[in-house]
Amino acid sequence: MSLLPPNSTKVERALETAMLSGIDLSDVGTSWNPATCAAADLPFLAWAVAISHWDTDWTEAQKREAIAQAILFHRIKGTRAAVQQVLDRFNPLLTILEWHEQSPKGTPHTFQVRADMLEIPAEFLSASTAEAIVRDVAAAKPLRAHFDFVQTLEAQATLYLSSGGLAGAMFRADLAATHDTSRDWSLVLQTEDGEPILTEDGTDYLETA
Known part of the structure; x- marks a missing residue:
């Protein structure tokens, strides 16, 4: 009742x-x-x-x-502080260089995530770690901002660039870096802002059929 x-x-x-x-x-x-x-x-x-x-x-x-x-x-979220907080979780030595801090100045509303090989161990930047950094920074950054993941190889005075809009992968051996091309990123679905779209469980990216 x-x-x-x-x-x-x-x-x-x-x-x-x-x-x-x-x-x-x-x-x-x-x-x-x-x-x-x-x-x-x-x-x-x-x-x-x-x-x-x-x-x-x-x-x-x-x-x-x-x-x-x-x-x-x-x-x-959507601020430099949020991006730095994400980077600190991976490694406190990862740094941010915004477009107006670069010499010469970069394109407005862009920034670089930089990893100095002389300070960060070689084994740290595996392919999976580099992809996770790009993924998490893309989720924390301002929507209008785009970024590059940059590994500085001071010993050779060269830079390795991996697009922040597409989750690039990085390898390093004998002070050299190569780009993993095992995945066809042209098949990955993107938002209007050019960011890759995650699956529902957040473990991978959606692709076209």
């Missing part, structure tokens, strides 16, 4: 049914807390707070920290 009035909503009736069925709702409050949420539920909580830089390979502690900082990150 229901105690709800005739004009009760479907939600109210559903809640009454759930309460009468004896379902344990004691964990509902902990499910929205990244510190107490069950590890298996972390991806769902990350989706709920719209994390755009989620990595399934993170440790559980890293996932909980990313969720805890999500609201603060959204407040600065």
Whole structure:
């Protein structure tokens, strides 16, 4: 027998049914807390707070920290500070050089993400790491801004450029760099701003059939 009035909503009736069925709702409050949420539920909580830089390979502690900082990150998303925060997560020695800081000056609304090989170990910039950096920076940067991922090879006084609009890959051996062409990036779907479109689970990019 229901105690709800005739004009009760479907939600109210559903809640009454759930309460009468004896379902344990004691964990509902902990499910929205990244510190107490069950590890298996972390991806769902990350989706709920719209994390755009989620990595399934993170440790559980890293996932909980990313969720805890999500609201603060959204407040600065689209700024240099947001991009630097993403880079610091990969390596604090990765730097940003905006167009007006370059010599000669670059194109307005562009910037470079720079990795100095003399400061960053060679094994750090694997193909997967370089692609992850490009992906996460693309999610944090201002929409109108475009960028290049630049590896400086000071010993040879040369630069290796990988387009930020397309998730390039980098390799380095014997102070040399090559571009991985194993993937046909012309098949990757892009937004109107030229950014690659991720799949629903965020682990790859959508391609044309």
